[in-house]
Amino acid sequence: MPLAITPLYAGLLALIFIVLSVLVIRERFAVKSSVGDGGDQGLIKRMRIHANFAEYAPLGLILMLCAELQGAPAVAVHAMGASLLLGRFLHAVGMSRTPQIIALRQAGILLTFAMLTLSALTLIGHSIF
Template sequence: MQMITPIYAGLLTLVFLALSIMVIRQRFAVRTSVGDAGDKGMIKRMRTQANFAEYVPLGLILMLSAELQSAPAMAVHAMGASLLVGRICHAIGMSRTPQVFLLRQIGILLTFAMLALTALGLIGHALL
């Protein structure tokens, strides 16, 4: 049986690298290697990257746990797609000036739904 979670782990890592490159480019633009130099663009890029980094690891852990508990492949793909699309929507919405709040809201909704539903499913499966 082929594992599904590594596909989404790889895709999410590529998104994280893109967000990291945005931070690095801004660091060169404002000529700072540490901190935000008081630059609003730098702060926005750093928070966009950090927000991604705060949610994705937990999502992948939950997803892998569900897959290891033999969750149906379609359910695992739904988890991965929700996390991936949610985090991309949130990053795009947050990184724009002005922010695109609808994309941020969609991203938050998809991410939180994935986390909550997967967590509840894992708990339920473990208790049965």
């Protein structure tokens, strides 16, 4: 049976990644810094938002893919995907505002960590037992 759920969330997360990439590129043009951050705080902030997304989203997708391949119920895989998607979105929005919206950042990382932790423990348990 072809995978149906993980590709949906991979596509949605890829679109967010593209938006974050464009924001970094636009800021690079604005501050005329093609390499590095040039010491510009706005560029540094956008780069960190982009990098943070890139650090967490792939691992979440790998865990989702493993769960879907192991035959996890569709509702569980969708819960994983929704948590990862919402978590990464909230974190990026919260971090991008000036001043930062700390509650959104916290909610975003909490959803992301919950997804990663629960998924990892479930996959380990399914593999052992």
